[in-house]
Amino acid sequence: MEKPYVLGIDVGRTNTVFGVVDARGNLIMSSSIKTGAHNDLDDYIKDLVAGIEPLLEQVGGKDKIRGIGVGAPNGNYYTGSIEFAPNLPWKKTQIPFAQILKDALGIPTALTNDANAAAIGEMTYGAARGMKDFIVITLGTGVGSGIVVNGTLVYGHDGFAGELGHMIVRRNGRMCGCGRQGCLETYTSATGVARTAREYLDIRSDKSMLRDIQPELITSKDVYDAAINGDGLAQEIFETTGAILGEAFADFVTFSSPEAIILFGGLTKAGDLLMNPIRHHMDKNILNIYRGKTKLLFSQLKESDAAVLGASALGWEAK
Amino acid sequence: MEKPYVLGIDVGRTNTVFGVVDARGNLIMSSSIKTGAHNDLDDYIKDLVAGIEPLLEQVGGKDKIRGIGVGAPNGNYYTGSIEFAPNLPWKKTQIPFAQILKDALGIPTALTNDANAAAIGEMTYGAARGMKDFIVITLGTGVGSGIVVNGTLVYGHDGFAGELGHMIVRRNGRMCGCGRQGCLETYTSATGVARTAREYLDIRSDKSMLRDIQPELITSKDVYDAAINGDGLAQEIFETTGAILGEAFADFVTFSSPEAIILFGGLTKAGDLLMNPIRHHMDKNILNIYRGKTKLLFSQLKESDAAVLGASALGWEAK
Structure with missing residues (x-):
């Protein structure tokens, strides 16, 4: 070549x-x-x-x-x-x-x-090789998306299509950096997970390892560490996060009926802690004709x- | 030829x-x-x-x-x-x-x-001639959608993409014929409008021409007739319907950033009664980068x- x-x-x-x-x-x-x-x-x-x-x-x-x-x-x-x-x-x-x-x-x-x-x-080297219809969701500081339809990236008429992190999943929900309320990324980004942790610790009284950390310093990594060490509250945080993602994914499927939704970014290190509730709630919320058809995958590109x-x-x- | x-x-x-x-x-x-x-x-x-x-x-x-x-x-x-x-x-x-x-x-x-x-x-003969990215929303007995991206219809991996009438707009909302709750079409189809009318008449006590009709026989046409004759409750029904559509459209734009959203079907006879609240609520709920860019149009195909x-x-x- x-x-x-x-x-x-x-x-x-x-x-x-x-x-x-x-x-x-x-x-x-x-x-x-x-x-x-x-x-x-x-x-x-x-x-x-x-x-x-x-x-x-x-x-x-x-x-x-x-x-x-x-x-x-x-x-x-x-x-x-x-x-x-x-x-x-x-x-x-x-x-x-x-x-x-x-x-x-x-x-x-x-x-x-x-x-x-x-x-x-993902389409060129990773989990979406050979696919013509899929969505990549990036779960990092924010939540981003790249949507492929008929083998082509969806850019929209202005080049800005695919901002699924700003789909509103809770009307009048959390304030988002974009100035609106209830965007997906306020709940399901790494910072959203930390925010959920602070919220839970504030309104609940059950024990949690997370109480040993100064609330404003809690990160999604802390929540993950607590969850894999059996902390019930931390596990619930991932359950809630996955539920919101699963509900949102069920809606995304009504749009482009992708062969796969591929998760990418720092928060995917949570693995099954995140994937299990996503799968459960996506399946529970999806329209019949789509049930069981869309794969949920992790990125196959080497993280670093x-x-x-x-x-x-x-x-x-x-x- | x-x-x-x-x-x-x-x-x-x-x-x-x-x-x-x-x-x-x-x-x-x-x-x-x-x-x-x-x-x-x-x-x-x-x-x-x-x-x-x-x-x-x-x-x-x-x-x-x-x-x-x-x-x-x-x-x-x-x-x-x-x-x-x-x-x-x-x-x-x-x-x-x-x-x-x-x-x-x-x-x-x-x-x-x-x-x-x-x-x-619409792409071949109607309002979307020359457009490569647009969405048609059909407002009839149900709510359907046809999504065009890069000049091609979005069929998805299984041929069933584009069921935006089944996007969930109210968690735990109205029962839908699909077996789930809160789908867009339960609120914004012609039958959804009649349903809203029955709901309003039931829970409210203000005067309305619609009270002269047996509730189970009310149609979206009755609501329209009352609204253009100055009936406040009927006008509010269109305001609410348009608000839900406008909010949903703001979310649709985050997906494919279409040049236009085109309304098609029986309920579009309501004209500005429906379009004005849609426009207002879409604009109010849309992410900044998209504001004012997506046209809202009625179908240009002769109704019959x-x-x-x-x-x-x-x-x-x-x-």
Whole structure:
């Protein structure tokens, strides 16, 4: 193959991680720079390019790279821009990120948001190989989604489709960072799980290991550790979280009837603690004609590399 | 054009309506038979074919027909079958309707459910011409949906995608014919509107013209007539119905970010009485990045012909 590699870039609020990936989804080499340390966009791009160039040299130069794929918060596939991203250090409403990189490196570049990148990653290298209809749900600090229909990512008319973390699952429910109430991510993200823990500890009086931790410092990891050590309250938190996800998934299925829903991101480390209640409540709430048809799977991308692999997959089709 | 026409067939529980349609969406001629009068499927097919043949002769024979499109309850595009349709007279779990017609008439035939047919009709001849991403919502006895993404109908992995009438909008809400509670259609179908009327009349004591009608006989048409005659309670019923639809539409947008949501079916006769609250509540509940972007439109297919036109549009791509 003349151009056997792609370059994946995951723009996170703390770090920007990038790496060279082959057609089988092996991360050949990778590196990173601090996103947060760059308040000036030009400086950031300069450092990013300086970080990428040595990787390109090691694989035989930029001619070996088919394309660059970028996953970024609020990344818009149609425009190749990062739009209105509240958590990145550059105060611009629209950053033509794909074009900037293409100009700097001379390689075709495509960009999308991180959850869409995860979906393309699963389709190219992971749990969704061979599938034409599936949904990836990312359970991290927030909840994101990438939806594939007929083998193509759903971008919608404006490039912003697939924000299932902001489906409203409880009318007048928890306040969300988006300014509305009751969004899925306020309950089922890693931070949502910690929030449920604080809520339970506050309104209930039963014993729990979680009471040993200062409430505002509790993380989803603490809830997980308590749950696997037999803490009943912590187990209930996962039960509730899974119930809300299962109900939501039953509704998602009425939309695109996917072959699988694939869970991705930090919270999936909870494994069966989360998957069992999701499966139970999805099955309980689903319309008859869909029952038992949609698989529930965990991501098959290696956790530490997943974001870069997902982004890189977009590079194969970059123009 | 050698084959300038298609044949559309709308299989309803009472009547089966069929007609010949040209490429501009003009219904050239049409006819119908009684669905309900045929308990035997073979008799029904015989009468249907006997009804269709004179139409074919009048347009110059079957060689003038590019294809047949069928809209039917629980129609599955992939299999060409009507599956588990509870309201049709034939007690079969799977009727290979497209194949039966193809064999009987020798014309390529495709089949889908009625709401999907409506979506293809809007895309081919109606309000969605030129659009690649939109959703059609049918508001009739039930609530159905046809979702188009990237210019293609969303069928899902099993052919049953797009049952948005069964999205759960109120947990533990109204009982639905599907056996679950709180589905969108229990509130926002024509029957849902009548149900709301009975509920309001029962729990409230304010005056209303609707009190002159026996509660179990109230229809959405009665509620409409009362509302346009200034009846406050009837107007509130449309306000509530529109609010639930608007909230649901805001959630639908997070999925596929459509250019438009198009309303189709009997209840749309309510016009602004329904559209104004939908618009208000959709706007109020929508995620910021989508606000003001998705058009709300009424179907542009002529009401009386709409179902046949929708079905016929599928005939252009029948194989």
